[in-house]
Amino acid sequence: xxxxxxxxxxxxxxxxxxxxxxxxxxxxxxxxxxxxxxxxxxxxxxxxxxxxxxxxxxxxxxxxxxxxxxxxxxxxxxxxxxxxxxxxxxxxxxxxxxxxxxxxxxxxxxxxxxxxxxxxxxxxxxxxxxxxxxxxxxxxxxxxxxxxxxxxxxxxxxxxxxxxxxxxxxxxxxxxxxxxxxxxxxxxxxxxxxxxxxxxxxxxxxxxxxxxxxxxxxxxxxxxxxxxxxxxxxxxxxxxxxxxxxxxxxxxxxxxxxxxxxxxxxxxxxxxxxxxxxxxxxxxxxxxxxxxxxxxxxxxxxxxxxxxxxxxxxxxxxxxxxxxxxxxxxxxxxxxxxxxxxxxxxxxxxxxxxxxxxxxxxxxxxxxxxxxxxxxxxxxxxxxxxxxxxxxxxxxxxxxxxxxxxxxxxx
Numbered sequence: 001x002x003x004x005x006x007x008x009x010x011x012x013x014x015x016x017x018x019x020x021x022x023x024x025x026x027x028x029x030x031x032x033x034x035x036x037x038x039x040x041x042x043x044x045x046x047x048x049x050x051x052x053x054x055x056x057x058x059x060x061x062x063x064x065x066x067x068x069x070x071x072x073x074x075x076x077x078x079x080x081x082x083x084x085x086x087x088x089x090x091x092x093x094x095x096x097x098x099x100x101x102x103x104x105x106x107x108x109x110x111x112x113x114x115x116x117x118x119x120x121x122x123x124x125x126x127x128x129x130x131x132x133x134x135x136x137x138x139x140x141x142x143x144x145x146x147x148x149x150x151x152x153x154x155x156x157x158x159x160x161x162x163x164x165x166x167x168x169x170x171x172x173x174x175x176x177x178x179x180x181x182x183x184x185x186x187x188x189x190x191x192x193x194x195x196x197x198x199x200x201x202x203x204x205x206x207x208x209x210x211x212x213x214x215x216x217x218x219x220x221x222x223x224x225x226x227x228x229x230x231x232x233x234x235x236x237x238x239x240x241x242x243x244x245x246x247x248x249x250x251x252x253x254x255x256x257x258x259x260x261x262x263x264x265x266x267x268x269x270x271x272x273x274x275x276x277x278x279x280x281x282x283x284x285x286x287x288x289x290x291x292x293x294x295x296x297x298x299x300x301x302x303x304x305x306x307x308x309x310x311x312x313x314x315x316x317x318x319x320x321x322x323x324x325x326x327x328x329x330x331x332x333x334x335x336x337x338x339x340x341x342x343x344x345x346x347x348x349x350x351x352x353x354x355x356x357x358x359x360x361x362x363x364x365x366x367x368x369x370x371x372x373x374x375x376x377x378x379x380x381x382x383x384x385x386x387x388x389x390x391x392x393x394x395x396x397x398x399x400x401x402x403x404x405x406x407x408x409x410x411x
């Protein structure tokens with residue numbers, strides 16, 4: 001009875017703690033909204049840094065569906081017209097998954113797959129499709145807060161046609177139903193991304209579901225390529241994404257954009273990167289896509305940084321330069337455990353195709369400079385970050401082992 005009571009208390013605390021993890025303060029204190037299409041496109045600095053125009057000649061994310069678990073996704077914005085598929089609403093709030101009274105979920109969807117038409121956001125994977133899964137997050141009016149919905153939302157996403165599950169959200173307390181849902185989605189071959197959180201300077205609390213071993217925890221970086229000061233950190237951090245200052249809908253009216261960012265946006269950028277790679281290699285499993293993302297990320301070292309994990313995502317390295325060995329289709333690069341009952345592909349199939357399996361020419365070499373993924377900036381200005389994260393030059397597989405051990409301890 002006592003144990004049951006404790007679990008119920010944990011559940012109530014989880015409901016109170018779940019919140020969208022974007023840095024929304026700047027959007028709510030009257031910062032001047034952006035004016036037009038050119039202004040919006042100019043503020044999406046990550047697209048140039050990641051060489052998106054070159055990437056889109058190879059892959060736009062076409063054929064890949066991304067489940068966005070959030071406050072809902074409004075399919076009527078010019079950026080998302082024709083890009084949003086039927087989803088599911090588990091929030092208990094008025095309306096359905098296409099109603100977004102906050103603007104957060106719609107922003108994430110646009111960052112992933114937006115067209116950029118009519119002065120809206122241009123997504124990194126504009127050819128991808130969005131499956132909205134609305135859950136009960138802080139700021140939503142009329143949502144059912146009497147029970148835990150996030151686990152149900154993850155299961156709904158797992159049962160959909162989505163290959164990628166984007167969770168730009170988090171809570172400070174674990175919950176058995178949430179963990180079970182994550183494991184369920186993993187066994188179904190889904191690739192799950194979640195933000196680490198935005199309170200690094202205010203306690204650096206654990207943030208779920210990012211803390212779970214089968215979820216890729218995503219940190220945030222700024223224009224200088226350094227970890228954002230608010231981005232939560234720890235041994236569970238796997239990848240990082242550019243995000244600070246990226247435009248976001250100011251509110252649920254979705255009439256103007258304001259400066260946004262946070263690990264919410266970083267997670268969307270990383271999910272979009274996965275869509276680009278998976279679209280180009282449709283025969284790969286989630287394990288192979290993630291393994292290549294890790295191998296081609298911005299940091300090299302004997303183990304991942306607690307601030308940036310293996311570094312910022314660099315889909316260009318695979319799509320344009322052919323780097324990254326996808327490895328075993330059924331073994332997780334996070335835990336080294338078998339997560340999928342999949343037979344290895346025959347030689348000559350997608351895993352061994354050009355641009356999808358050759359060894360990295362820089363393996364064992366000095367670490368890459370730490371900067372925004374695929375940035376065209378000069379090398380100067382990055383020494384401080386390298387000192388902060390303490391990177392080394394060991395073979396990357398050693399780092400994977402460290403991740404597997406640390407994540408296995410968390411369970």
